[in-house]
Amino acid sequence: MAKISIDQLKTSIDTAHSILLTVHVSPDGDAIGSMLAMYEALVAQGKAVRMVVDDVIPEKFSFLPLCSKIEPIESLESGYTSDMLLILDASTFERIGEVGVRVSAPTFNIDHHISNTEFADGLYLRPDFSSTGETVAYLCKIWNWEITQSMGQALYMAMGTDTGFFKFSNTTAHTMEMAGLCLQAGAQPHVISEAIEMVEPGRIEVMKQVLDNVSFHHEGQVVSMCLTLPLMERIGDDTDGFVDMIRNIKGVDVAIVLKAKTETVTRASIRSKVRDANQIASNFGGGGHIRAAGCSIESPIHEALEQILAVID
Ligand SMILES: [Mn+2]
Structure with a gap:
């Protein structure tokens, strides 16, 4: 099994109880924002969820409170088992660093990179979407998962950072529709862009x-x-x-x-x-x-x- 449908992804998530989330090394706004929103959504679904990233989390993302729940690779014991390793925004297995080596679990991948190597057991790929954030917002909409204010904040940041804040050619009507859902949920564009685009004097x-x-x-x-x-x-x-x-x-x-x-x-x-x-x-x-x-x-x-x-x- 490589590419899976949205329904197959839903069935796999429904049957999993423990889910480990991760993203690529050098995590960007799309990776972090998608993961934090997915974390919150899965917790709301009653899942036991952990987030582990094999890299430092840039300080600029800390305006999103759930960032503090992201665990460093050191806290992940070797041979850790889980019902699902859900990988967001990474297009190759190597891109998730040590996480892939330490965890024993079926791997699922939600991504938007056309270059995705189809490394996961199940891949939900949307190269027609601007970002993984847009994909996660879409999943929430289709599955009737509530987008809370903090999820809206995280997903708006995810979409914003991968589209140059809606300036790049990957910005579509669908991107804006998903960003609109985030705004309806209470996302604050000025707070997000001030946090992301702030420049240190040095x-x-x-x-x-x-x-x-x-x-x-x-x-x-x-x-x-x-x-x-x-x-x-x-x-x-x-x-x-x-x-x-x-x-x-x-x-x-x-x-x-x-x-x-x-x-x-x-x-x-x-x-x-x-x-x-x-x-x-x-x-x-x-x-x-x-x-x-x-x-x-x-x-x-x-x-x-x-x-x-x-x-x-
Ligand atoms: Mn991305």
Whole structure:
């Protein structure tokens, strides 16, 4: 069994009592928001639910009170058994880190990435939806699960962060309909965007240096930003927003943000307007969506950039 219908997903959830929720490493707003809303919904259904993530949870999400219920990987004993491991917003098994290794349970996956590897026993995939948050809101609507104020807050954040707050091409009438349900439930757009988009003063200093590492290629159709190791040490894990600084430059089709993970490993985030970002990333074993994708390359940062430029026509 790989892809499952919404009814098969419902039956599986109905028959499970204990459910462990997890999301991908480097959790973003969609991952965290979907998980917190699903946690609350499942608890309301009488399930015994835990949330475990194999990574630090960025501080900016802590305005959502249920964030404090997310357990670190260390609290998950090896061989932990559960009726269901429900994985949100992750498209490969590796992306959930150690959680997948420590838990013994049937795996279910709710996701929206076209590049999903169908690794789970049951996959409910909506590549037509902007985000996992949109998918969870839709499930709540179809299943008549109440969207509480805190769920609305979490799901609005999930959809907002994956759509650039409803600016990207993945924003559809359905996205807005689901965001509307969140607003009806009491979501506060200004509170959410202030929490997510708040900038520390020190970050402005870093941005000045980051902009020094921006360069243009392919007659200005491709722009790159290299976050070298010394820069990454100053930035920390929070690289959100950097791609937004370059993706809307006039004449630019492909925007690439390269992050040095080590001397020889580079992580690339690719955004595009015309070319296929997913296809570019797939050259390096990565993936995502047609307009937004990512990959890891086993090369120093400047070599990684050359390799990516070489596969862009
Ligand atoms: Mn997502």
